[in-house]
Amino acid sequence: MSIPEWREDILTGRRVLISPDRAERPIQEPGLCPFCEGTEEATPPEVYADRKPNTQPNGPGWRVRVIPNRYAAVRLDIVAPNLVDPAIGIAEVVLECPEHQTLFHHLSVDQIERVLRAWRERIRFWREDGRLGFVQVFKNQGVDAGASLEHCHSQVIGLPDVPSQVLREISKATVGGKCGFCDWLKQGRLEERIVARSERFTVVCPDAPRFPAETWILPNVHESGFEFTADESLHDLATHLLATLQRLTRAFGHPDYNLILKSAPFQGAEAYHWRLEILPRLVTTAGWEWGTGVLINTCFPETAAQRLRESTNPKI
Amino acid sequence: MSIPEWREDILTGRRVLISPDRAERPIQEPGLCPFCEGTEEATPPEVYADRKPNTQPNGPGWRVRVIPNRYAAVRLDIVAPNLVDPAIGIAEVVLECPEHQTLFHHLSVDQIERVLRAWRERIRFWREDGRLGFVQVFKNQGVDAGASLEHCHSQVIGLPDVPSQVLREISKATVGGKCGFCDWLKQGRLEERIVARSERFTVVCPDAPRFPAETWILPNVHESGFEFTADESLHDLATHLLATLQRLTRAFGHPDYNLILKSAPFQGAEAYHWRLEILPRLVTTAGWEWGTGVLINTCFPETAAQRLRESTNPKI
Numbered sequence: 240m241s242i243p244e245w246r247e248d249i250l251t252g253r254r255v256l257i258s259p260d261r262a263e264r265p266i267q268e269p270g271l272c273p274f275c276e277g278t279e280e281a282t283p284p285e286v287y288a289d290r291k292p293n294t295q296p297n298g299p300g301w302r303v304r305v306i307p308n309r310y311a312a313v314r315l316d317i318v319a320p321n322l323v324d325p326a327i328g329i330a331e332v333v334l335e336c337p338e339h340q341t342l343f344h345h346l347s348v349d350q351i352e353r354v355l356r357a358w359r360e361r362i363r364f365w366r367e368d369g370r371l372g373f374v375q376v377f378k379n380q381g382v383d384a385g386a387s388l389e390h391c392h393s394q395v396i397g398l399p400d401v402p403s404q405v406l407r408e409i410s411k412a413t414v415g416g417k418c419g420f421c422d423w424l425k426q427g428r429l430e431e432r433i434v435a436r437s438e439r440f441t442v443v444c445p446d447a448p449r450f451p452a453e454t455w456i457l458p459n460v461h462e463s464g465f466e467f468t469a470d471e472s473l474h475d476l477a478t479h480l481l482a483t484l485q486r487l488t489r490a491f492g493h494p495d496y497n498l499i500l501k502s503a504p505f506q507g508a509e510a511y512h513w514r515l516e517i518l519p520r521l522v523t524t525a526g527w528e529w530g531t532g533v534l535i536n537t538c539f540p541e542t543a544a545q546r547l548r549e550s551t552n553p554k555i
Numbered sequence: 556m557s558i559p560e561w562r563e564d565i566l567t568g569r570r571v572l573i574s575p576d577r578a579e580r581p582i583q584e585p586g587l588c589p590f591c592e593g594t595e596e597a598t599p600p601e602v603y604a605d606r607k608p609n610t611q612p613n614g615p616g617w618r619v620r621v622i623p624n625r626y627a628a629v630r631l632d633i634v635a636p637n638l639v640d641p642a643i644g645i646a647e648v649v650l651e652c653p654e655h656q657t658l659f660h661h662l663s664v665d666q667i668e669r670v671l672r673a674w675r676e677r678i679r680f681w682r683e684d685g686r687l688g689f690v691q692v693f694k695n696q697g698v699d700a701g702a703s704l705e706h707c708h709s710q711v712i713g714l715p716d717v718p719s720q721v722l723r724e725i726s727k728a729t730v731g732g733k734c735g736f737c738d739w740l741k742q743g744r745l746e747e748r749i750v751a752r753s754e755r756f757t758v759v760c761p762d763a764p765r766f767p768a769e770t771w772i773l774p775n776v777h778e779s780g781f782e783f784t785a786d787e788s789l790h791d792l793a794t795h796l797l798a799t800l801q802r803l804t805r806a807f808g809h810p811d812y813n814l815i816l817k818s819a820p821f822q823g824a825e826a827y828h829w830r831l832e833i834l835p836r837l838v839t840t841a842g843w844e845w846g847t848g849v850l851i852n853t854c855f856p857e858t859a860a861q862r863l864r865e866s867t868n869p870k871i
Contacts, residue, residue, distance in 0.1 A: 246764075248761055249735075250724075250728040250762075252723060252727045253850075254849070255763040255851075257852045259853055260853075375843060375846050377841070379842050384839075384842070411565065446563065447563055447567070447570060501846065516846075518845055523700075525695040525700060525701025526700070527691060527693055532718055533720070535571075535628045537574060537577045538578070
């Protein structure tokens with residue numbers, strides 16, 4: 240194992256995490272899935288599991304299971320006194336279903352609710368642990384979205400410090416200690432970009448989407464961190480998430496996608512408003528984007544919202 | 556045609572270019588290449604050409620040919636008085652060779668020199684034109700790097716204003732009106748990351764590379780914009796570029812790559828130092844990167860430089 244490190248480029252302002260062990264992670268091999276029920280001995284011991292009654296840890300019988308990432312980009316156990324900037328942190332994998340399912344949007348609403356609960360519990364765990372300041376939960380659905388193994392899974396990566404881009408976003412969204420999203424959700428001009436709305440949540444295409452049909456799900460009432468979400472909201476969120484993914488799949492030709500949970504860091508961001516981002520990977524970033532930081536999208540958000548709304552869904 | 560627009564998200568600080576016409580651009584069809592010599596009537600009229608003697612514009616006989624991009628993300632001819640923020644600018648395509656060659660690093664040094672000259676001439680042209688403030692030249696080599704057509708080509712996109720990420724980088728690299736790169740190039744700690752060096756140019760793996768084997772080529776003597784490069788430097792630059800791409804291909808398994816010319820905007824950045832970036836697309840950006848802005852690379856720059864150096868090249 241080699242020790243992961245942060246490297247900084249003061250001339251470009253860039254801070255990059257370098258982790259040679261990530262290059263060792265396995266790619267999908269036909270018929271061999273380390274994430275399926277029954278192969279628990281092939282993974283590190285579980286740190287969380289939603290289990291059927293009377294089943295044993297690290298054996299079969301789980302519904303959702305969380306394990307440390309064997310090919311972690313960051314680690315808590317680094318001992319390297321001479322290293323300037325070791326990459327401290329945690330990385331976990333959320334196994335989203337016991338059977339070999341490869342499409343998240345083919346899971347049931349109840350199963351997706353269990354996944355969301357696992358996300359919430361892991362954030363709660365690391366908040367209480369006290370060693371981390373920031374946890375990012377995300378999901379890569381499909382090869383175009385960066386998934387290297389096909390069995391449905393999401394990831395949890397935590398760091399002691401908040402990344403600078405996240406800090407910058409939070410400071411823009413919470414000017415004067417006030418939540419910008421609470422106001423934004425009430426704006427009349429949002430109407431044409433709303434995909435669905437319930438008592439608890441709004442599903443909306445954002446002002447400046449990075450990808451065609453980029454869609455956000457936000458709680459209507461202010462909540463800074465996803466770990467504060469009440470049990471009774473999780474089912475509603477799962478319903479919206481699944482319905483939106485089904486609409487997306489139907490209206491935009493089955494794209495791969497990322498799910499990104501934008502949630503407040505553990506301290507000093509009470510005015511931030513969490514959201515779940517759906518990023519359909521319908522555009523490739525090329526030289527222009529890497530050179531300028533400017534993304535080129537091919538679909539206006541109001542057009543995307545209309546197409547998503549019109550892709551009727553019997554479930555919502 | 557629909558009018559491209561800038562959209563801004565004040566809560567995230569994001570400014571995105573939305574251009575529905577980009578979605579209409581053709582993908583590669585077998586046997587049909589609009590960029591080959593002899594099919595000039597299928598493209599818009601050329602705005603620059605390096606031609607054999609006694610050949611006519613927009614006919615065969617060219618060595619390098621530049622044409623307006625038919626599927627431009629930005630346009631100069633927008634008339635839309637009611638639009639808040641139309642996406643003004645220019646987009647051109649540089650056809651890098653007359654024959655159907657799909658790999659840039661299989662072109663000759665002389666041909667690559669002609670391509671670099673075309674880049675320089677287009678930047679010079681737009682500087683003199685006066686309507687633009689910033690020109691980005693870039694190349695997408697291969698599908699993983701974002702190329703939609705396979706015939707060797709690069710692109711020129713110009714905007715009236717400088718993108719904010721570019722402005723931020725320039726201000727970090729030119730603190731107090733002084734060029735940070737000139738000092739950086741002289742640092743002793745750079746030695747282990749240098750791939751090649753000549754009188755005019757340094758080829759080096761940067762402090763915080765975003766991708767394995769990311770490599771930069773910089774002029775040793777301060778020069779802010781690529782348009783100021785002297786004729787006698789172009790051949791040397793072409794030699795370094797080709798040699799580095801051959802080393803990369805050999806040592807890192809033929810990756811797709813982007814070339815990004817980081818050159819000073821037309822005004823107020825005389826202290827900036829131009830460079831040509833080679834970005835091998837050996838890592839996919841996934842949910843983590845889109846959520847946090849933190850890139851995870853799997854190869855330290857000193858390791859990459861050593862592997863590139865050891866991949867011996869007879870030509871340099």
